[in-house]
Amino acid sequence: xxxxxxxxxxxxxxxxxxxxxxxxxxxxxxxxxxxxxxxxxxxxxxxxxxxxxxxxxxxxxxxxxxxxxxxxxxxxxxxxxxxxxxxxxxxxxxxxxxxxxxxxxxxxxxxxxxxxxxxxxxxxxxxxxxxxxxxxxxxxxxxxxxxxxxxxxxxxxxxxxxxxxxxxxxx
Amino acid sequence: xxxxxxxxxxxxxxxxxxxxxxxxxxxxxxxxxxxxxxxxxxxxxxxxxxxxxxxxxxxxxxxxxxxxxxxxxxxxxxxxxxxxxxxxxxxxxxxxxxxxxxxxxxxxxxxxxxxxxxxxxxxxxxxxxxxxxxxxxxxxxxxxxxxxxxxxxxxxxxxxxxxxxxxxxxxxxxxxxxxxxxxxxxxxxxxxxxxxxxxxxxxxxxxxxxxxxxxxxxxxxxxxxxxxxxxxxxxxxxxxxxxxxxxxxxxxxxxxxxxxxxxxxxxxxxxxxxxxxxxxxxxxxxxxxxx
Numbered sequence: 072x073x074x075x076x077x078x079x080x081x082x083x084x085x086x087x088x089x090x091x092x093x094x095x096x097x098x099x100x101x102x103x104x105x106x107x108x109x110x111x112x113x114x115x116x117x118x119x120x121x122x123x124x125x126x127x128x129x130x131x132x133x134x135x136x137x138x139x140x141x142x143x144x145x146x147x148x149x150x151x152x153x154x155x156x157x158x159x160x161x162x163x164x165x166x167x168x169x170x171x172x173x174x175x176x177x178x179x180x181x182x183x184x185x186x187x188x189x190x191x192x193x194x195x196x197x198x199x200x201x202x203x204x205x206x207x208x209x210x211x212x213x214x215x216x217x218x219x220x221x222x223x224x225x226x227x228x229x230x231x232x233x234x235x236x237x238x239x240x241x242x
Numbered sequence: 243x244x245x246x247x248x249x250x251x252x253x254x255x256x257x258x259x260x261x262x263x264x265x266x267x268x269x270x271x272x273x274x275x276x277x278x279x280x281x282x283x284x285x286x287x288x289x290x291x292x293x294x295x296x297x298x299x300x301x302x303x304x305x306x307x308x309x310x311x312x313x314x315x316x317x318x319x320x321x322x323x324x325x326x327x328x329x330x331x332x333x334x335x336x337x338x339x340x341x342x343x344x345x346x347x348x349x350x351x352x353x354x355x356x357x358x359x360x361x362x363x364x365x366x367x368x369x370x371x372x373x374x375x376x377x378x379x380x381x382x383x384x385x386x387x388x389x390x391x392x393x394x395x396x397x398x399x400x401x402x403x404x405x406x407x408x409x410x411x412x413x414x415x416x417x418x419x420x421x422x423x424x425x426x427x428x429x430x431x432x433x434x435x436x437x438x439x440x441x442x443x444x445x446x447x448x449x450x451x452x453x454x455x456x457x458x459x460x461x462x463x464x465x466x467x468x469x470x471x472x473x474x475x476x477x478x479x480x481x482x483x484x485x486x487x488x489x490x491x492x493x494x495x496x497x498x499x500x501x502x503x504x505x506x507x508x509x510x511x512x513x514x515x516x517x518x519x520x521x522x523x524x525x526x527x528x529x530x531x532x533x
C-alpha cells in the first residue's frame with residue numbers, strides 16, 4: 072500500500088504485449104492507452120461512461136476505459152480494437168461490420184467491436200434479446216443500428232462457419 | 243473532463259482502508275466500482291484529496307446463503323449478481339432489479355456496495371434493500387456493525403455510514419413461501435436512471451388475506467421511500483384489483499413533493515408513482531398466488 076499524488080508505475084498487458092508506464096493516479100485507462108501507449112484505436116467520447124466508444128476488454132470483460140484509472144489496470148490484461156488484428160487481416164467481426172455497412176463515421180466502432188467480441192465469446196449463437204442487451208450501452212449516431220444488428224448476426228455465422236464459434240477469442 | 247489530482251491508496255484489507263479513512267477524514271473518498279464516482283471526479287463535481295480504492299481488498303466478492311438471507315460482499319459486481327443462479331432462484335426480485343441497472347459494460351465494474359454507499363435516489367439497489375428490509379454491514383474504527391436499510395439511506399447521496407466506516411456486506415432476506423414481488427420502473431431509455439420506480443412485496447399465505455405488504459418508491463425523493471399508507475390499505479385484506487388501485491392512489495397522494503427536473507415534472511413523477519405501484523402490486527399478487 073502506498074499513497075502517492077505523483078507518479079506511480081503501471082504494468083499491464085495490452086493485446087498480448089507487456090507495457091509499462093509511470094502515470095499520475097488520476098489518469099484514466101483510456102488516456103493511458105491513447106496518450107502513453109499511443110494505441111489510439113480506442114476512442115474517447117463522452118468521458119463519463121455514457122457513450123461506450125472507449126469500451127475495451129479488461130481481463131476478458133467489457134469495461135468503459137474512461138470509468139477506471141490506469142493504476143487500477145496494473146497487472147491486468149487489456150484488449151483493444153488493435154488486438155482484433157489477425158496478422159494483417161480483419162477479424163471476422165470486423166469483416167461482418169464492413170460487409171453490412173455497420174459503420175459510417177466509425178467513431179463508435181471500436182467500442183461496438185469489443186462489445187460484440189465479448190458477446191460472441193460468451194454466447195456464440197446469441198438471441199435477439201441478448202444482442203440488444205449487449206449493445207444497449209453503445210451509442211451510434213450514424214447507422215440507425217439496424218446494420219450493426221445485421222453485422223452481429225453475420226459475425227456469429229462467420230465464426231460458427233469457421234469452426235471458431237466455441238470462443239471468439241481463438242484467433 | 244479530467245479528475246483533479248488526488249492521493250491514491252489501494253489497501254489490501256478492510257482494516258487498512260478504515261485507517262486511511264481515519265487519517266484523511268472528510269477529504270477521503272472510497273472508490274468501489276467507480277461507475278458513479280469516476281464521472282463525478284472527471285466533471286470535478288467531487289474533488290477528494292485522497293482516493294481509497296477497494297478493488298484490491300481481498301474477500302469482499304461473494305454471494306452466499308446464510309440465515310435466511312443472501313449475503314453479498316460489497317465489492318461483488320452487478321454482473322456477478324445478474325449471473326448468479328443462487329440470486330435468480332432465491333432472491334428473484336434482486337435479479338430482476340439488476341437487469342434494469344445501466345448496461346453490461348457498467349455492470350461488469352459497478353458493485354453492490356458502491357450503489358448502496360453512493361445512495362443515488364433513482365438507483366435500483368437502495369430501493370431493493372429498503373423493500374426487502376436488507377441489513378448493511380459496515381466496518382469502522384470500533385469494529386463491525388449492522389445497519390437496517392430503513393436507517394441507512396438518510397438523504398440525497400447521504401447514508402448512515404460514519405466518516406471512517408467501510409460498507410462490507412449487504413444481506414438481502416430471501417422471500418418466504420406465499421410472498422410475491424413486483425418491480426417496475428420507467429426511464430427514457432433502458433439503462434438510464436429511473437424517472438420513477440416501484441418495488442413491492444406482498445405476503446399472502448395460503449392464498450388468503452394479505453399478511454404483510456411493503457411498498458417502496460424510488461426516483462421521487464431524496465431517498466427511496468416506503469409508502470406506508472398504501473401498505474396499511476393492503477394488510478389484512480383479501481386483495482383484488484380495486485384495492486390495489488386504491489393503495490396505488492394512496493402511494494401517489496402520500497408522496498412528499500417529488501423532484502422536478504429536466505427529465506420529468508413533479509406532477510408527472512407523482513402520477514408515475516401511482517401507475518408503477520399498481521403494476522408492481524399486480525405482479526406481486528400474481529406471484530404470491532393470491533387474487
